[in-house]
Amino acid sequence: MACNSSTCQSSCFRNEDNINNVGEHPRDTVPIETSKNRTSVEGEQPSPCVKCKTNRTISAVGSPSGENGGDAGKFCGDCFRSNLYGKFRLSVTSHAMIIPSDNVLVAFSGGSASSVVLQFVHEMQHRAQKNFEASRDRSLPVFGVGVAFIDESAVYPVASNKYDKSIQQIKSIVYNLPPPLKPLHIVPITDIYPSDSGGKDRLGKLLDAVNDITGKEDLILHLRMLALQKVASEKGYNKLILGSCTSSIACHVISSIVKGQGYSLSADIQYVDARWEIPVVLPLRDCTAQELNLLCWLDGLKTVELLNSRRAGINSLVSSFVTLLQEENPSRESTIVRTAGKLKAFHFNRIPEINDCDMPLATQRRIKRYNQKPQESISSEFFCPICNSPLDNSELLSLSAHDGSQSSKLNVCCCSSCKFQILPKDPTLMEQFYLLLPQQLVSRPKSSNHGNISLLR
Numbered sequence: 309m310a311c312n313s314s315t316c317q318s319s320c321f322r323n324e325d326n327i328n329n330v331g332e333h334p335r336d337t338v339p340i341e342t343s344k345n346r347t348s349v350e351g352e353q354p355s356p357c358v359k360c361k362t363n364r365t366i367s368a369v370g371s372p373s374g375e376n377g378g379d380a381g382k383f384c385g386d387c388f389r390s391n392l393y394g395k396f397r398l399s400v401t402s403h404a405m406i407i408p409s410d411n412v413l414v415a416f417s418g419g420s421a422s423s424v425v426l427q428f429v430h431e432m433q434h435r436a437q438k439n440f441e442a443s444r445d446r447s448l449p450v451f452g453v454g455v456a457f458i459d460e461s462a463v464y465p466v467a468s469n470k471y472d473k474s475i476q477q478i479k480s481i482v483y484n485l486p487p488p489l490k491p492l493h494i495v496p497i498t499d500i501y502p503s504d505s506g507g508k509d510r511l512g513k514l515l516d517a518v519n520d521i522t523g524k525e526d527l528i529l530h531l532r533m534l535a536l537q538k539v540a541s542e543k544g545y546n547k548l549i550l551g552s553c554t555s556s557i558a559c560h561v562i563s564s565i566v567k568g569q570g571y572s573l574s575a576d577i578q579y580v581d582a583r584w585e586i587p588v589v590l591p592l593r594d595c596t597a598q599e600l601n602l603l604c605w606l607d608g609l610k611t612v613e614l615l616n617s618r619r620a621g622i623n624s625l626v627s628s629f630v631t632l633l634q635e636e637n638p639s640r641e642s643t644i645v646r647t648a649g650k651l652k653a654f655h656f657n658r659i660p661e662i663n664d665c666d667m668p669l670a671t672q673r674r675i676k677r678y679n680q681k682p683q684e685s686i687s688s689e690f691f692c693p694i695c696n697s698p699l700d701n702s703e704l705l706s707l708s709a710h711d712g713s714q715s716s717k718l719n720v721c722c723c724s725s726c727k728f729q730i731l732p733k734d735p736t737l738m739e740q741f742y743l744l745l746p747q748q749l750v751s752r753p754k755s756s757n758h759g760n761i762s763l764l765r
């Protein structure tokens with residue numbers, strides 16, 4: 309599964325301290341100084357923004373520590389902002405991630421990636437609203453936006469004052485956005501269990517049953533997606549927007565390979581993932597964590613001190629490794645994602661061609677252009693009940709040969725990675741583990757997700 313904003317396994321939140329501690333934000337772009345008022349390095353004219361060739365670059369005006377190279381050294385604030393928004397907009401329009409009749413749910417974790425994605429989705433909605441008011445016939449509706457925060461304090465306990473502060477910050481970020489008002493859903497992760505079944509207790513026991521530290525973290529990630537899917541479905545949203553960025557996807561690529569998830573990897577890293585009941589879209593796929601951090605700093609976008617714990621195990625090792633690679637060469641993360649992007653995608657990563665009169669003609673044309681031909685994608689009808697990864701042929705063979713109890717069936721149905729890292733090794737513990745899993749997980753293989761492509765609308 310591609311990580312959502314709150315699961316970003318990389319550096320999206322790396323520079324948060326820097327971001328939060330910066331007092332002044334150079335909101336306005338400053339023109340190049342003339343030789344008369346120049347106070348910078350003697351005798352050296354700072355080079356202007358590479359795009360507009362007029363304004364001073366962000367780093368010349370003053371940027372967060374360690375941001376003198378990269379985009380801060382190339383662009384002025386305005387050009388950097390419009391460049392980043394342009395990348396987001398291109399992803400959204402070319403893959404029809406948001407169309408006028410949609411009601412989208414933004415998964416918000418409080419990190420810089422989710423702050424930016426919320427801001428951008430808001431700007432898009434704001435523009436749509438203005439167009440709607442200006443149009444004579446008012447035929448195009450304005451898409452709805454909601455925000456969901458998955459509260460994981462049941463898994464990662466935090467002091468109540470810290471928790472209350474973070475929740476207040478989230479509320480202030482969402483409710484302080486200009487109209488249209490966006491509903492905020494703060495959902496405890498224990499909501500994946502029925503309310504009367506002692507969810508917190510069951511979740512605790514379930515996680516205790518997983519010995520592997522990486523397996524435990526990954527299981528929480530899958531449960532978080534389950535919680536997001538549940539709230540999206542119950543509250544009437546039809547798309548789920550995640551803040552996964554190039555950096556977090558690059559980490560996911562490397563860690564998936566290490567975990568033996570090579571077969572299903574390409575499913576997780578596309579712009580659209582419609583294997584879920586509520587299709588998932590990744591509009592920040594082409595933006596790096598560094599860019600998102602810089603925008604947060606530049607525009608004073610607030611981030612929230614995360615309630616989630618630090619990463620551990622393979623995910624943490626990979627995150628430090630990718631950070632190191634990126635420090636060495638700032639295009640490494642993009643290279644990893646571009647290279648992995650050459651793998652064949654799955655049929656549920658296809659953009660459906662919708663004949664919808666609500667969708668602008670240009671968008672329909674773009675979808676056609678970006679769509680892969682059917683023979684260029686892999687079709688898969690069976691999914692791992694724990695992580696929802698498509699299963700490959702060898703895994704399917706053992707599935708068809710099996711006829712046993714529910715709990716031993718789970719052992720057969722799972723992908724090899726979940727078998728190795730999440731399921732208990734001791735067969736006598738399987739029954740207990742099976743009973744502790746949320747019902748939606750264990751019932752998923754029966755309901756078979758392969759019809760989900762029709763739900764992309």
Ligand SMILES: [Zn+2]
Nearest residue numbers: 357360384387
């Ligand atoms: Zn510029």
Ligand SMILES: [Zn+2]
Nearest residue numbers: 692695723726
């Ligand atoms: Zn799995």
